[in-house]
Amino acid sequence: MLTAAIVAILVTMLLALIRTFLGPTEYDRMLAANSFGTKTVLLIALAGYALSWNSFLDVALLYALLNFVGTIAVMRFFEYRNAPEERDDPESAV
Amino acid sequence: MTAILELLSGLCLFLGGVLCVTGGVGLLRMPDFFARVHASGVTETLAAPLLLIGLLLQMELSLDSVKVIMIMILVLATNPTATHAMAKATLHGGQRPLVFDNDQDAGGEGSSKP
């Protein structure tokens, strides 16, 4: 059953990769890359347990964090590259 | 007891795998960015914890299981946030969801059909 789950994750990663290549807009590519990253975390966790890798959970944890940081970085540099005073609507204070 | 755990773990892994592939297929076949966000976000935020619970049930209780729980909490916390941030960024960028009217053809402005 573990093997079946790993195969399912690999298939999903391939599908996400296809979307990364295809995606007509950059937002699609961002989404697909983030999805690919999440599936990789799961793949490392499951395959690491199945193949008895050493310290695989540390790597999975690290990659979950970095996937998030990478997605935020992509979003920040692509979408929000202008400084806030150049936008029309007023800045909402948090 | 262990037979029940095995069964439960197998069930979780199976469900998680099915949801994963469903999310992937949805990512490919959905017509619009926002539909893809929904497909990918919902299924992977459900599939990831299911797969991790399946893994957790197969391991013995040790430091590794605590780490699996930490990974699960982290994924549950960051994945929906990233998806939400991306959807909001896309709205900010001017994309609008694809809207079907009954009489006209499909076409939201700036929608992203494949």
Added chain:
Amino acid sequence: MIAVAAIRLSDLFAVVMLFGVYSLLTAAVFMDLDAVDVAFTEAAVGAGVTTVLMLASLHLTKRWEALPRRHHFLGLLVVGVTGAALVYAVLDAPLLGDPSAPVHQHVTPRYIEQGQAEVGMPNLVTAVLASYRGYDTFGETVVIFTAGLAVLLLLGIQDDPRMRPGVSAIGDQVVLRSVVKVLIPLILLYGLYVQFHGDFGAGGGFQAGVIFATAFVLYDLVFGDGSARAVVPPGWLHRLAALGVLIYGGVGVVSMLAGRPFLDYSVLAHDPVHGQHLGVLLVELGVGIAVFSVVLLIFYAFSGRSHRR
């Protein structure tokens, strides 16, 4: 396949994301080859820091790559000949993991057999990295420091007048800001765990420094340009980078003052094994501090440049 796509696409933004995907597949390959520390570093650097830095530099240049105006056959020929020569040379190399390969003959058996007894830590990679080959790692740390120096000399850290800490471009993303506020301390804690856990599992100074820097980069990305600069000013980072290298070199000098060769840790404590532990701890700390400061300095240098007019 990903590499071919990365070369063929002229949209540099997509190329950056493909590079992130590529580096993470490489990390998975490293895991499969049982090189966990390398996979760790590859994931941390390739998927996190490099993506951010490439995006920061993409911010400053054009997004679409200009297509070459003519084909360069000479370049193709040179690359083809070199590639063929490399493949030919590799054919003669021993198989991966072959026990009779020359690299496994002289020092490697000693590391493997006596590493546990002499250095006393379960992670043999850290033992080799920090103790047996400590001088090489010192060289690596100095190289990282030099890279930071080079970036500072070439780019410099400018104060962009449009940067206002606390005013974020992602101002309306309330959910993101709240989650990141909770997440950053956890990332820092994880960095500390990786730093000090390098003796037992995967980890060590290099990975920990990158993770630490990633936390500050995340803070800068989400909470406004220049906010990381307000928290950790560049002047501190200059001193911290130098301090990291100094700690490493200092441990070596202390060993020399005690009458043993440079970077021999056995004299640092009452017992050689404890001395090794203490020495490895200190040098990993030095490496971590140096890597953290240099990565953050490079990020400041890239992100502080004004947008092209």
